[in-house]
Amino acid sequence: MPKDELKAGFRLVGTRPNRPDGLDKVTGRARYGADIVAANMLHAAVVRSPYAHARIKSIDASRALALEGVKAVITRADFPTGLTGEDWNLQENTIAGDTALYDGHAVVAVAATSALVAQDAARLIEVEYEVLPHVTDVDAAMAPGAPVIRAGNADHSVPEGMHPNVVRYIDFGHGDLEAGFAAADLIREGTYKTEATHQGYIEPHACLGQLGADGRGEMWVCTQGHWYIRRMCAAVLGIEAANLRVTPSEIGGGFGGKTTIFMEPLALALSRKAGGRPVKLVMSRAEVLRATGPTASASMDVKIGMKKDGTITAGQVNFRMQGGAFFGMSPIAEALPCAFACYDIPNLMHEGYEVLANRPKAAAYRAPGSPMAAFAVESLLDEMCRELSLDPLQVRLKNAAKEGTKSSYGPTYNRIGLVETLEATIAHPNLSAPLGPNQGRGVAAGFWFNHGGETSVSLQIGEDGTVGVSVGTPDIGGSRASIALMVAETLGIEYEAVRVNVVETGSLGVNEPTHGSRATFASGKAAVEAAESAIKQMCARAAAEWGIDPEAVEWADGAARPAGENAGKFPPLTIGEIGAKMGGTGGPISGHHESVPGGVGASFGVHVVDVEVDPETGKSTVLRYLVVQDAGRAIHPAYVEGQYQGGAAQGIGWALNEEYIYGADGRLQNPMFLDYRIPVASDLPMIDTVIVEVPNPGHPYGVRGVGETGIAPPLAAVANAVAAASGARLRTLPLSPPKVLAAIKAGQ
């Protein structure tokens, strides 16, 4: 859609009504994964490997099976064989085969009449292991002599002679790198490392599964995408997708970590073995941290060439990432394109390696790969700006990508809003706030692509003129409110007259999960199309009643009206009047839309943070934080701000204290929130936000996906601020106090 056709002058879009799910959530009425119960239900518990790498020699469940109340025990032998590719990966991660591949890998599952009996039974199951050498660090895993996780997993891309743990190699670039560096006045390079972090959603994974001997079943589950759950469970269990009906619960956070399966097939397999009784499986927090989620850990080399005036002449990156013991799980293919996406650089080269390690199978985490890449590139840029005494925001503005720029990863950008975002940042009062002793300011930019994805939406006109919208994208950030606003705006009715429901797999065509910042963009765009389709039908009903041509009817303010004088003089027919009569005028009126929507709008963000570092303890305190980001158009500004703040909060945690800590034995040392240190409320100031609106020409209301970009800049922004405050430049995250204090003392 051309830019000048974008709608403007809105009645509802851009307002801040209460979210429709808000009352349910604050009163406890909302039903989350663990709230689902069924008659005759069993409870499951999982036996997990205490070793990072171990051959499973034998499993003896006889004592567990003898316990009263135990109804089923399953091992890998209860699953079909012969799976390949990602289906095999999913099955292998769901339950270990010959070998446990990480601390926490599921080995046996048991179902019993109560959760306590199931836990007792799990303790009675005897597994004999032969401990194998392990490796958890990404650089160590690709070094000569590292234990081989799984031979023969590398694809054709990997250069000859590399360690078998290196399974994927990617390279791309443009221009003439050598000439680019030759044109630079300053060339600097550095190596940066980030540790794995967990999405840290407040709701642990939970599901209730039922599967009969006939291969037909149901699942209720906390997920970001129930069609993915259906497809993956069907593949792992060897059943047909259409025979598994999956209903999503409300969701207490996902951040990408709930776009895949971890333990759901266990509930179904236990149910099948227990004669079809429903089986409930709820993870503990320790299980969540040991066996789900996390993102990759990364080791990254960056080299940048810059002229004295700040013009970037060349950039080069070499990234190594491990995403656990499974192929294809690291976000290397996303991290590389994000590295220089903010800038217009003529000469670029990217190389990346994916490496297997004895860690849990990584899942998507908010802008997968982008935060690591931004940490490396935006840190080095900051160092170079300081060395050349250049303003870091002006340098970013000078090199900013804009409409028509050939992006670092190939395509030419259409209308994007990085320049406007930088200008709004430079104008913000936080930039002139005075800084005291031991305080420093850091800035960084960040990027995320955003995503269209398979989308199917249905919209129904009610008999009273209210409207139901069925979407397949679980609401993790306020999308029901945003979609209701767009539909109400399009139909010319009140926000409260539209109810958006997230429906189960039997109700719509296949939907991809709520991922890639796509729900408000893709389901929103499809819902607008579905509303337009319903409008067309309602206009046709009015035309039939008036006996005029449907083309002579127009829709405005919630009613069909004759289009102009020549169409005839008829009083408007409201949506309520049309709905009340539709049974007699041709039947139900629904609008549908199915597509893989194009026109996704990339979103750029710039963060500015002020940090105080205690020079005697190395502790960093975030004093002030600003997020400026292009939303395209903020349908519901409060939920856009919430996304900005949430991304910043997670990024601050990643920068300062969050990390997967492995002992020498390869076991996770901190599988609980006490020692996996997510920021608590009192750790953070109110995070200031500025919504920049450079409408996306690919969406009827100009929406860009806003959910993910916010986590890209904070890692580098915080590290840059800590460097400014303390003089300690740390290139390895997290910036935990012992590390910062040691760096301060080393610099003295």
Place this chain on the structure above:
Amino acid sequence: MRYHAVESFDEAVRISASATGITRFLAGGTDVLVQLRAGSIQPDDIIDIKHVPGVKDITRRADGGWDIGAAVSGIELGAHAELCRDWPGVVEGMRLVGSTQVQGRATLTGNLCNGSPAADSVPGLMAAGATVSVTGPDGARVVAVADIPKSPGKTNLKPGEVITRVHLPPRGENGGDCYLRFIPRTEMDIAVVGCAVSLRVSGDMITEATVALGAVAPTVVLVPAAGAALVGSALDDAALEALVTAARAACRPISDRRGTVEFRIEVAGVLARRAASIAYARAKGETA
């Protein structure tokens, strides 16, 4: 697992003395219930002492000291204005434990019996010279708080023994105490280093000083040399430097997921200096 809600400490002792398996006393439950849910303990007997008469009482003795029941919560301590005036360092140590919800249940006695070297309330109690009443199969005794911790997770209490009350000495004139801890966040965390200082002044001169350190050794430890470094000084730079040196010298920490040996030793000195300065100001009546 058997749950016993006892009406008296004698009953508690009777049950625990005859128990053969794993026994846990339950006051606030903020450690026991967490350990139960994490599967790290599976007790055979849980003895709940919350319903014993007097366990929620805070009383001032005739000598001006304080008796604090075994089930008094952190919030109740913090709400007691007179106690806070006398022993602000003891109270602030307890008040740092856990969240607001945890504070509604967590107790001084439980924090001590959990045996953690990082227990936030224990350095303050030790620096204050607090004692506890213990009842057991062999009768009752009074023990210094400093003699209770044995090793991480272990105490010197004998089988069947239970702590019934905590006793704080009379504060007297011109005294002040303080507890500081280091955590990477602002709350909801475990001390990486903790330090309590209790002292008394005469004019500007420090006449008595006791320093206790947490999380830098297998137990919370008293550091007599650190206290001695302050006595006779007006908290001048030389005295503070001697305090820092003595505090660091007393550290025998480990490196773990919360901090390194080097970091803990370094920060122990920093916290000792900061806590001494606050305690000194409090003793002189300069701050609350």
